[in-house]
Amino acid sequence: MxxxxxxxxxxxxxxxxxxxxxxxxxxxxxxxxxxxxxxxxxxxxxxxxxxxxxxxxxxxxxxxxxxxxxxxxxxxxxxxxxxxxxxxxxxxxxxxxxxxxxxxxxxxxxxxxxxxxxxxxxxxxxxxxxxxxxxxxxxxxxxxxxxxxxxxxxxxxxxxxxxxxxxxxxxxxxxxxxxxxxxxxxxxxxxxxxxxxxxxxxxxxxxxxxxxxxxxxxxxxxxxxxxxxxxxxxxxxxxxxxxxxxxxxxxxxxxxxxxxxxxxxxxVRVRPRPDSLDFQLVRSRLRVLQDESPQGLRDSALYFRTQVENRTAPSLTAAYYGLALASMKLDDRATAVEAARNARLSSQAPSPMLDKIVSQTLYAAARTDAERAEAIRLAREAAARYPVSRLSALHYVDLLQKSDQHEAVVAFLRDQLALSRSDPRLFELTARSYERLGRRTLQHQATAELYVLLGSPPAAIEQLQLARRANDADFYTMSEVDARLRQLNQQMREYREQLAREGRAPPDEDGRARR
Structure with missing residues (x-):
């Protein structure tokens, strides 16, 4: 097992x-x-x-x-x-x-x-x-x-x-x-x-x-x-x-x-439903990710290259995509860029995964600031083209952080969090960029929300206390920190009172009940 x-x-x-x-x-x-x-x-x-x-x-x-x-x-x-x-x-x-x-x-x-x-x-x-x-x-x-x-x-x-x-x-x-x-x-x-x-x-x-x-x-x-x-x-x-x-x-x-x-x-009678492009792409992706050892990646690259050369793939686009991904992980940048472009050119269907692999391989192969800027531009356009695609948003943020453009990261993620505050990754990335910018209060505030979503209020309270001690934000932000700290402390008091009434011990930091 x-x-x-x-x-x-x-x-x-x-x-x-x-x-x-x-x-x-x-x-x-x-x-x-x-x-x-x-x-x-x-x-x-x-x-x-x-x-x-x-x-x-x-x-x-x-x-x-x-x-x-x-x-x-x-x-x-x-x-x-x-x-x-x-x-x-x-x-x-x-x-x-x-x-x-x-x-x-x-x-x-x-x-x-x-x-x-x-x-x-x-x-x-x-x-x-x-x-x-x-x-x-x-x-x-x-x-x-x-x-x-x-x-x-x-x-x-x-x-x-x-x-x-x-x-x-x-x-x-x-x-x-x-x-x-x-x-x-x-x-x-x-x-x-x-x-x-x-x-x-x-x-x-x-x-x-x-x-x-x-x-x-x-x-x-x-x-x-x-x-x-x-x-x-x-x-x-x-x-x-x-x-x-x-x-x-x-x-x-x-x-x-x-x-x-x-x-x-x-x-029941239904019309046959063709597989979506993303289904084919994710299968190619998992074929690569299932074994990321050097030999496993070489085997995957050979597998997809053979499919491309012999035209035996169920989806030529997916075969190009798999070759691009495996080659990029093998640091074969030229092959990765060529395969990614061929994957995108071989299909007119909208696909965040295809747009991502193009900008991802271009950034990995870039040697100048201008080439990196072009890859980031493509990622930004993809994030705007697919506003509900979390992978496009996260990829754009990833390239910005790799380029130390942390002001752009926090501005973009602020807009993302205005739409939805349920994804812990957004708070984690926000905290990372605030840390690089040296804004400790905002870093701890974002980390606190990360812990709330991960189900650890005590850790969130600790982060908010650190945010108060850092005290390097404006009056409005510090007021937000104080209000959130009072709210979480009240929730923890009510939770402990409920456990006491039920005769149960509070969980440990891993979320398991104490005996």
């Missing part, structure tokens, strides 16, 4: 043991869905579920497997929100992120956080297949399956919960002795409680299938993508029974489930 998965289990277990009894409103079951029980007072409240998810995500973002790549994140969130916008979950908060892992898998965490393995993007035969997996995970979130599972565990002992987790890990290990290990783990705990949760999981998978199918159809994707993806996984299982695809080990697929999906796909 990958290290990230083990850490998620530990964090989720610690969160589950610290949760209070929440109260959530009842929700109606969607038609044609198996009954998993009404949403009652036994369920984890949405606010607590989001809090658990944020605690887990703080661990995820620190893990080396977390892929903090703006291009990939931009694509996954664009695709994800296209699906969310037509689902019953459209009023919920979602965040889609990538995990550097070659296995075909995706997973939903509490609170709307959905992780996608890079291997899933590369292994999907088309964009509808990838969308079908995301739609399935959205179904888990919309039906609040994790909240229900944690609620069911509330009356179990620590041993029973631990036995369940050990059984699931053993069953997914793929080793020849995993079956015996799983049975031993179950026998060591409360077998009835474990079996209840496994039954719940099977029902939850069927429910997520049906919710996801309707979401996929509503977003205009080919619903056959869901059945074709699951069919290919099942074929792989028949051939390699001792090493089933990871998605099947974490999302058990039965003949009944597959048959139900196939029947539903046959009942």
């Amino acid at each position: 990958p290290l990230l998965a083990r850490r998620l289990i530990v964090t989720l277990l610690s969160c589950a043991l610290a949760l209070p009894t929440g109260v959530a409103p009842a929700r109606a079951q969607a038609p044609d869905l198996p009954a998993l029980g009404d949403m009652t007072h036994d369920d984890l409240s949405p606010a607590n579920e989001r809090r658990v998810g944020e605690q887990i995500m703080r661990q995820v973002r620190r893990d080396p497997a977390y892929l903090a790549d703006p291009d990939t994140q931009d694509y996954l969130n664009t695709l994800g929100f296209k699906l969310v916008s037509v689902s019953p979950a459209r009023y919920m908060d979602f965040e889609f992120f990538a995990v550097r892992d070659p296995m075909l898998n995706a997973f939903a965490l509490p609170g709307g956080f959905i992780g996608v393995h890079t291997g899933l993007v590369l292994g999907a035969a088309n964009e509808s297949e990838l969308a079908s997996v995301l739609a399935h995970e959205i179904g888990h979130v919309e039906q609040r399956h994790i909240a229900r599972l944690l609620a069911k565990q509330r009356d179990s002992t620590f041993i029973a919960i631990g036995a369940l987790l050990l059984a699931l890990l053993a069953a997914r290990s793929g080793s020849s002795s995993s079956g015996d290990a799983a049975q031993a783990a179950i026998a060591a705990g409360q077998a009835a409680a474990v079996q209840q949760q496994l039954n719940f999981s099977r029902e939850a998978e069927r429910e997520a299938d049906r919710v996801g199918f309707q979401t996929l159809l509503g977003a205009g994707f080919d619903p056959a993508g869901m059945s074709s993806f699951f069919s290919r996984l099942q074929q792989g299982t028949r051939i390699y029974e001792s090493a089933a695809p990871e998605y099947l080990r974490t999302h058990p697929l039965t003949v009944e489930r597959l048959s139900d999906i196939q029947n539903r796909a046959r009942e």
Whole structure:
């Protein structure tokens, strides 16, 4: 089991043991869905579920497997929100992120956080297949399956919960002795409680299938993508029974489930949907990022060069893009610039990723201030052309900071933050430029907002106290700092009072509950 998965289990277990009894409103079951029980007072409240998810995500973002790549994140969130916008979950908060892992898998965490393995993007035969997996995970979130599972565990002992987790890990290990290990783990705990949760999981998978199918159809994707993806996984299982695809080990697929999906796909008629250019580009990008060792990059460059020369790529534009990216990382600047230009010239479709690779390779190859200025101009134009593209904005800021144009950075980010203050990266970059400019109060003020978004109010309060001591800003800014400090201190007092009433200890700096 990958290290990230083990850490998620530990964090989720610690969160589950610290949760209070929440109260959530009842929700109606969607038609044609198996009954998993009404949403009652036994369920984890949405606010607590989001809090658990944020605690887990703080661990995820620190893990080396977390892929903090703006291009990939931009694509996954664009695709994800296209699906969310037509689902019953459209009023919920979602965040889609990538995990550097070659296995075909995706997973939903509490609170709307959905992780996608890079291997899933590369292994999907088309964009509808990838969308079908995301739609399935959205179904888990919309039906609040994790909240229900944690609620069911509330009356179990620590041993029973631990036995369940050990059984699931053993069953997914793929080793020849995993079956015996799983049975031993179950026998060591409360077998009835474990079996209840496994039954719940099977029902939850069927429910997520049906919710996801309707979401996929509503977003205009080919619903056959869901059945074709699951069919290919099942074929792989028949051939390699001792090493089933990871998605099947974490999302058990039965003949009944597959048959139900196939029947539903046959009942609807949709026009074939071509893959988007960005889907092809992000696949090329992940082909490079999955192995950034020198040999891995050389292999990727050869792979894409062969596709370009033989014209065998599904998308010539994506092949040029992959060659440009691999060559740039190998410091083969001339090849990178040429391939990036060819990628842009080979497609007239608007694409922030293509515009970025052109200015990125030009800047990397620049030898004069004029050449660097030209690359920055292209990045600035792309940021204006795609005002909602976070990758274009972050790329423009990156080039400005590399050129020590920090006044331009803070001016640009001030406008970005006026539109949205929910992205911690914007505050991190703002703080970095204020630090280079020697403006300590503004640096600490921005860092405080970064910590607020990362779910660490104590660290934010400390930064605001440092901002007050720096005292090198105008009266208006210092008043903002004082007001924000009072607000956060009041929130922390109310939070501690709530914990005291519930008999719980406050979490440590990592967000885990103290025992």
